[in-house]
Amino acid sequence: MNPDKKQSQIKEKSGSDNIPLEKRRKQRQLNESAGDKTDSNPDISPGMKNQVTEALVQDELPENEQRLRQITDNSPGVFYIHDRATNRFIYISPAYENVWGRTRQELYDNPSSFLEAIHPEDLPSVQEAIRMELEEGKYFDQEYRIIQPSGGIRWVHSRNFPVLNDKRMVYRVTGIAEDITERKEAEDALKESEDQFRKIFENSPVGMALVTPDFRFFSVNQTWIAMTGYSHDELLKMSFKDITHPDHLASDIDHIRELAAGTIPVYITEKRYVRKDGSTIWGLLMVTAIRNQQGSLRHFAAQIEDITERRKAEKALMKLSSYNRNLIEVSLDPLITISHEGKIQDVNLATEVVTGCSRSELVGTDFSDYFVDPVKALEGYQEVFRKGMVRDFPLEIQHRDGHITPVLYNASLYCDDKGKTEGVFAAARDITELKKIQTELQESEQKYRDLAEMMPLTIFETDLTGRFTYANRFALNFFGYETGDLKEGLDISRMVVPGDVIRAKQNLDGIVHGKKSGNEYQFLLKNGDIFTGIAYLSVIEKEGHPVGLRGIIVDITERKQKEDVFRLSHALLDYANRVPDLPGLLEEYTHIIQDYSGCDAVGIRFIDEHGNIPYQAYTGFSSEYPGESPPTINSDEWVYSQVIKGSTDLNQPFFTQGGSFYMNGTTKFLAAFPDEANRITSGVCNKAGYESIAVIPIRQGNKTIGLIHLADHRENMVPLTTVQVIEETANPMGSAVQRIAAEKEVRDSLEEKEVLLREIHHRVKNNLARIISLIGLQKAQLSDPKEIAQFRDLESRIRSMSLVHEALYHSRSFSRINAQTYVEDLVQHLIQAYAPRRDIRWNIQMGTVILPIDTAIHSGLILTEIITNSLKYAFPEGWSCEKERGEPCEISISMKEKDGFIILNASDNGRGLPPGGLIPGTRSLGLTLIRILAKNQLHGDLEMITTRGTSFTLQFVQEPTTEKGFYAG
DSSP states (O other): OOHHHHHHHHHHHHTOSOOOHHHHHHHHHHHHHHHHHHHTOTTSOHHHHHHHHHHHHHHTOGGGHHHHHHHHHTOSSEEEEEETTTTEEEEEOTHHHHHHSSOHHHHHHOTTHHHHTBOTTTHHHHHHHHHHHHHHOOOOEEEEEEEOTTSOEEEEEEEEEEEEOTTSOEEEEEEEEEEOHHHHHHHHHHHHHHHHHHHHHHHOSSEEEEEOTTSBEEEEOHHHHHHHOOOHHHHHTOBHHHHBOHHHHHHHHHHHHHHHHTSSSEEEEEEEEEOTTSOEEEEEEEEEEEEOTTSOEEEEEEEEEEOHHHHHHHHHHHTTHHHHHHHHHHOSSOEEEEETTSBEEEEOHHHHHHHTOOHHHHTTSBGGGGBSSHHHHHHHHHHHHHHSEEEEEEEEEEOTTSOEEEEEEEEEEEEOTTSOEEEEEEEEEEOHHHHHHHHHHHHTHHHHHHHHHHSSSEEEEEETTSBEEEEOHHHHHHHTOOHHHHHHHOBGGGTBOGGGHHHHHHHHHHHHTTOOOOEEEEEEOTTSOEEEEEEEEEEEEETTEEEEEEEEEEEOHHHHHHHHHHHHHHHHHHHHHHOOSHHHHHHHHHHHHHHHHOOSEEEEEEOOTTSOOSEEEEESOOTTSOOOSSTTTTSOHHHHHHHHHTOOOTTSTTBOTTSOEEESOHHHHHHTOOSGGGOSSOOHHHHTTOSEEEEEEEEETTEEEEEEEEEESSSSOSOHHHHHHHHHHHHHHHHHHHHHHHHHHHHHHHHHHHHHHHHHHHHHHHHHHHHHHHHHHHHHTOOOHHHHHHHHHHHHHHHHHHHHHHHHHHSSOSSEEEHHHHHHHHHHHHHHHHOOOTTOEEEEEOTTOEEEHHHHHHHHHHHHHHHHHIIIIISOTTOOHHHHTSSOOEEEEEEEEETTEEEEEEEEOSSOOOTTSOOTTOOOHHHHHHHHIIIIISOOEEEEEOTTSEEEEEEEEOOOOSOOSSOOO
């Protein structure tokens, strides 16, 4: 600002032109200093700037001190003047006490006390700003929080203005502190609102986009990106015109301009969009204009719902218009089509009946005129355009004679063949009968109460705290209470065991808030008895608000016992399938039964026909209790003998229907027999300190094969239900133990057979080796080459069989061998026997084929003959494979499985056999043997090809290779 202009303003405000020159100079300096500071701060209003300037000037003008006081004392901002030399405030305006909540005198007395009120998080930045003002001359301008003595937090904006002396040195500082709490709260609220909008925008299930006034996208959500097929960056370079179908573009632009001009509040339409891949989709578009506080257009907000599938369905329905018209006319529900303007276009007969007006009277009139509440009807109609459809919107149609019909209004948009929305199709379902039924249901409330009184079920009602407000007669009698107990305040906490009280209260509250009902509790009768039950509850509502709960209790004690039987049986059988050895299994059984029963000690004994105990396991028994065998020597002989024999007396309270013995207080029982000689039991368990005992038989048919023994130092630890559950699981447990014992015997027997079979194969192999040795000895005595060759062939044939038994001897399996290993060994033997040319290449590919012993022997004999022929005749001296065949000499052997057959191929690329397969100068014993073995032993098909060498292909049925009759583990 111009200093002269400022000086002129100061003159006007002082009311005097006769200010001394020195004061005018000071006035100008102060004015310039204040002006520079306030002009650079946009948060200071023009009026505030004038007040600051005037205050600074008047501070130097004693004659106007009263005027300064009037300005600052009545200002909502805190004005202060601080003297640098004395480090004291020489003036603080009254507003300080309102903002800081402290007296001005405190600040006068202690100038730094205002720092104590500053929020700890803001104090460092304020102190740094003060330091920079003092040391670097930077003006203090800070926003910070203060804590009032009451605990309230206020935001303050403080600014300091230096006052210069004659030497243009700062000797005082004036300042303004404004309460900006409301502005800060508004800023926080705006930020929160913007964050919420951003979350809604990004996570909306419908497409959303923000569009500039020139129709370009500047923000899009993921749903819109997926709908269009364009990427985020691609869309931000486009306008809505780029993806709008040409048929809709002109209409869109006109309506958007109307929206921008403010002639329409919102633009809603159904239109087609062109995706990136060229396909089109239908969308329900709703556009609103976003304006600033001055009403100027900022941008447009668009929501686009993908209605492609709905449009397809509507188009299909339109193709059936003639058929649908008949359906419309015969419909008992009023059906109506409505135009964009809300005018009736068409109606069916039911509409004429419900309104009392003819079709000609209805068409062209406002549809809302025929409802009791026209405004509500119009809202439902508009909702169709917003959402595309409306479901079960409640309205009331008024007949011209005044009769009212309650209906549920359902409607959707309908379009022409080009996709243009023509109007709304609406149906009104008459719910008069439904209303009548609801009334009848309300009237039947008393009938329900009467029925509840007659039902043999525990039926009750409570308030929201769990206090019973009603219980039927059966419930009161079952629990042992009377009607008077309800009036005195019978609470759910008295109906369940103490351990279930908190959970029951929590579940009541949860059910009121929508959690699933059907919780299991231990219920407590008035006489102290306990039973297991499930409470099924529903919420009682009045005028839409929950006021209590209504429910029934189902006694599931018997079902729980069956569930325990199932769980215990499952656990026992599971271990029987996983633990193969009997000692380990019985030990696991004792722990499972111990966990279920909760008893200190559990024992299991199995008894053979001689009364001996072959298997047993114990856990938890004290050292005083003898673990004798058999059990009838030192312990309670009579009890054990009765249970083992199955001759228990059901008239005695300590025997069960299942033949078990149980007792829940041995000391009290023995006290009933003062004379020990007259006791039916010697009381060994009691002497060992056990108060609760049970002996449960394990039976197979009518024979007892074992016993389960429970013992505990506490009373009442073997209730009848526990004994009955273990009774039902005892026999399956015995069967599992016997099965594992039998399996062990079988495994032991199989191990013996394995040793025997291995010895047999070993001896057969040795005998064949002796035969081969004898042939070798005989061959050594011969001189005729032909005879020697015959003996060598015979030796190879026997060797092929010997190799099978040798492979079986070294294998874990005694009925099958690996074809690859067997053939490789056979080839090595033939190479040693016939010493072929060194340039022959071998290619053996037997895969993973496993052969039964008979198949291996016959296949080995066939291969021996084929390979022998190849070695002897295919590659004579002087015959070159490279020259004749263009490749190295090779013998190939392969075997594979295919479609239930085994295919064996043996071939060479030698000179081949002549027509007929006879080799000059030889007899055809080898080929004859091959054919006989292939046909009679393997029952296969043999094919011989003599082009480019000799190739034999044999196909035969694959025999099963599983072990038979024994386990070869």
